[in-house]
Amino acid sequence: MNAAAGSASPHVVETHGVGKVFETGDAAVTALDGIDLTIRSGEFVSLIGPSGCGKSTLLRIIGDLTDPSGGELRVNGKSARQARLDRDYGMVFQAPVLMDWRNVASNIELPLEVMGFPREDRARRSAALVKLVELEGFEGKHPWQLSGGMQQRVAIARALAFDPKLLLMDEPFGALDEMTRERMNLEVMRIWRETGTTIVFVTHSIPEAVFLSTRVVVMSARPGRISRVVDVDLPQPRTVDTREEPRYFSLVTTVREALRAHLVDTEPLDDLGDARIRAEGIS
Amino acid sequence: MTVASPIIGAGRPVAAPTIRGTVSRRRRAAGAVVLLGLVVLVWEGAKWLGGDPWRIHGTVLGIRVDYEHFPAFNWRIADDLSLPHVWDVIRAFVDPAQRNGPPLGLILAGQALFTFREALTGFAFGGLLGLGLGILFVHSRLAERALVPYVVASQTIPILAISPIIVVATQAGWLSVAIISAYLTFFPVTIGALRGLRAADPRAFELLRSYAASGRQVLRQLRLPASVPYLFAAFRIAAAASVIGAIIGELPSGISDGLGSAILNYNQYYILGPEKLWATIIACSFVGIAFVGLVRLAESLLTRGRYRPVDR
Numbered sequence: 001m002n003a004a005a006g007s008a009s010p011h012v013v014e015t016h017g018v019g020k021v022f023e024t025g026d027a028a029v030t031a032l033d034g035i036d037l038t039i040r041s042g043e044f045v046s047l048i049g050p051s052g053c054g055k056s057t058l059l060r061i062i063g064d065l066t067d068p069s070g071g072e073l074r075v076n077g078k079s080a081r082q083a084r085l086d087r088d089y090g091m092v093f094q095a096p097v098l099m100d101w102r103n104v105a106s107n108i109e110l111p112l113e114v115m116g117f118p119r120e121d122r123a124r125r126s127a128a129l130v131k132l133v134e135l136e137g138f139e140g141k142h143p144w145q146l147s148g149g150m151q152q153r154v155a156i157a158r159a160l161a162f163d164p165k166l167l168l169m170d171e172p173f174g175a176l177d178e179m180t181r182e183r184m185n186l187e188v189m190r191i192w193r194e195t196g197t198t199i200v201f202v203t204h205s206i207p208e209a210v211f212l213s214t215r216v217v218v219m220s221a222r223p224g225r226i227s228r229v230v231d232v233d234l235p236q237p238r239t240v241d242t243r244e245e246p247r248y249f250s251l252v253t254t255v256r257e258a259l260r261a262h263l264v265d266t267e268p269l270d271d272l273g274d275a276r277i278r279a280e281g282i283s
Numbered sequence: 284m285t286v287a288s289p290i291i292g293a294g295r296p297v298a299a300p301t302i303r304g305t306v307s308r309r310r311r312a313a314g315a316v317v318l319l320g321l322v323v324l325v326w327e328g329a330k331w332l333g334g335d336p337w338r339i340h341g342t343v344l345g346i347r348v349d350y351e352h353f354p355a356f357n358w359r360i361a362d363d364l365s366l367p368h369v370w371d372v373i374r375a376f377v378d379p380a381q382r383n384g385p386p387l388g389l390i391l392a393g394q395a396l397f398t399f400r401e402a403l404t405g406f407a408f409g410g411l412l413g414l415g416l417g418i419l420f421v422h423s424r425l426a427e428r429a430l431v432p433y434v435v436a437s438q439t440i441p442i443l444a445i446s447p448i449i450v451v452a453t454q455a456g457w458l459s460v461a462i463i464s465a466y467l468t469f470f471p472v473t474i475g476a477l478r479g480l481r482a483a484d485p486r487a488f489e490l491l492r493s494y495a496a497s498g499r500q501v502l503r504q505l506r507l508p509a510s511v512p513y514l515f516a517a518f519r520i521a522a523a524a525s526v527i528g529a530i531i532g533e534l535p536s537g538i539s540d541g542l543g544s545a546i547l548n549y550n551q552y553y554i555l556g557p558e559k560l561w562a563t564i565i566a567c568s569f570v571g572i573a574f575v576g577l578v579r580l581a582e583s584l585l586t587r588g589r590y591r592p593v594d595r
Contacts, residue, residue: 065489084495091493097486101508101589114494114504144591 012198013039018071030223046201046209054224089166090159094174096151098143105139129157149180167199210251218258228258333358367558375558391566398541401529405464413469417476447535463532467524475517479510515582522574
């Protein structure tokens with residue numbers, strides 16, 4: 001695998017008792033409660049759980065896009081804020097969030113421009129990344145001239161442009177059709193192998209989580225907690241055939257049962273649940 | 284897995300928009316001509332039914348014409364004083380405005396150019412002020428809350444009432460007219476900028492936050508480019524308003540080189556030559572249309588191929 005990356009701290013992400021409470025006018029909603037999670041360098045960790053379990057919130061807390069209400073959090077051995085200021089991570093959202101007025105190459109170069117990379121370096125990097133995400137020939141196209149899958153590949157290339165050691169992906173393929181999604185999964189696998197980046201990946205697709213991850217973190221809702229961590233011991237490199245292996249199916253079943261165990265003792269969505277989802281969506 | 288993937292939607296746009304572009308442009312031009320024809324038709328139709336009696340007498344294309352018409356009704360709004368004949372208005376452009384002087388059309392063209400210069404200067408002042416205020420407001424809630432009510436209130440004051448004050452206070456000739464024009468221009472630009480500078484996807488702001496981008500970088504890389512379509516919508520309104528502002532500004536300023544003085548002049552002598560005022564009105568609207576057209580041209584030059592087409 002990729003046990004490379006000899007950084008000072010082997011733990012890329014370390015949380016102790018991290019919680020998040022959203023104040024939604026009349027009611028306080030606990031989105032996350034007592035999250036203890038350690039992610040080592042080079043891991044591919046998926047966060048999976050029902051809507052409102054706070055998996056996206058947790059990712060956003062790691063990226064310092066949302067403040068935790070309590071608990072301790074270290075990213076690369078630093079505070080999340082310092083890690084963000086040091087540009088330690090790249091972010092990919094569910095929507096590609098590309099700039100319409102920039103073409104593919106200059107969208108990929110956006111973080112490099114912000115971070116003050118010299119022009120030749122930017123051009124060199126974006127050319128290499130265009131190749132990595134297999135968009136050669138589309139450098140001059142603008143986002144609205146690309147399909148959804150191609151747009152998301154641009155977003156991934158952009159997140160990788162400045163060589164972050166950590167990639168945070170928030171349901172990056174949630175809006176894609178099944179076939180494109182499976183192809184994108186293979187591409188992410190390949191990119192992960194080739195770059196040695198640590199990836200934290202939010203999804204609500206069980207097959208996707210099992211196929212991609214070295215570990216799957218199963219979360220439950222109300223309040224958002226980690227209910228189980230499943231080690232995925234499928235051999236690397238994973239290919240199209242991985243999805244046919246018996247071990248793959250048994251792991252999918254394990255994750256599904258871990259998810260279901262917590263759905264049984266929760267009531268159907270009430271007003272509070274809706275409020276929580278809304279709060280998560282807004283912040 | 285490194286096999287070149289079948290790519291969806293490859294190279295789709297390129298040719299189609301240009302063809303569709305020319306077709307729609309031609310269609311738009313044809314529509315404008317048809318509409319103009321309809322206006323003339325209604326205009327002369329009203330005069331045919333209820334105007335003053337008229338007579339065509341002379342040679343048209345070498346053929347002697349002598350024709351008299353007595354309308355069936357007698358409507359006040361269709362008589363020669365309220366609604367001169369279309370051909371009389373057209374002839375007013377060619378005929379000299381004063382005995383042995385240059386044709387009215389030439390005089391009006393010079394005055395239109397003068398007024399356009401004032402409007403353009405006012406537009407530039409107002410546009411910069413509006414954009415500056417927009418940028419200030421999106422960065423300071425306090426400034427926004429404190430000043431926006433005054434920005435709105437500024438537009439409820441009749442421009443006719445404050446333009447003499449501005450003219451007297453600034454003593455700057457045509458420049459004070461430009462200031463009055465800017466007074467009308469900055470408002471739509473402020474509102475458009477305020478909306479446009481906030482128009483980007485909230486996640487795009489988070490993306491730049493994840494890059495630890497400075498406020499100035501967010502402005503340059505996200506807010507300003509995202510506001511361009513909104514700004515141009517505002518610029519079109521502002522262009523038309525700036526011409527109005529310039530004309531009204533000329534009225535109390537005593538400047539005789541612009542269309543404002545022409546309006547005052549032909550208003551006073553309306554009974555002697557209503558077609559001259561009508562010709563002046565056409566000249567005024569022509570300045571406005573030309574200005575808005577220039578803004579549209581600038582917009583399409585600046586945004587074509589860079590922004591998602593929204594034309595249809």
